[in-house]
Amino acid sequence: MSTLEIVAGIVLILACLIITAVVMVQDSKEQGLTSAIGGGSNSSFYEDNKGRTRDAQLNRFTKVSAIILFVVTLAVNIISALH
Numbered sequence: 001m002s003t004l005e006i007v008a009g010i011v012l013i014l015a016c017l018i019i020t021a022v023v024m025v026q027d028s029k030e031q032g033l034t035s036a037i038g039g040g041s042n043s044s045f046y047e048d049n050k051g052r053t054r055d056a057q058l059n060r061f062t063k064v065s066a067i068i069l070f071v072v073t074l075a076v077n078i079i080s081a082l083h
Helices: 003-025 033-038 044-048 054-082
Strands: none
Touching: 003 054
């Protein structure tokens, strides 16, 4: 096992832990019975600032982490196949 494979394995483990933690912190999209009774309408302030909310930032961070996980996994498999 080369040093590059060990480093890539560590990056994979860290990416998995980060994705898990970020997904656990995000709010669920379902509003359940509360939205059925109360109407569940979004305010225009929320619509105007959707890209700046905490949820949007966590969503972007999840996507970036998933891409890193995918790319590193492919790289590790290619490197392992070459040896």
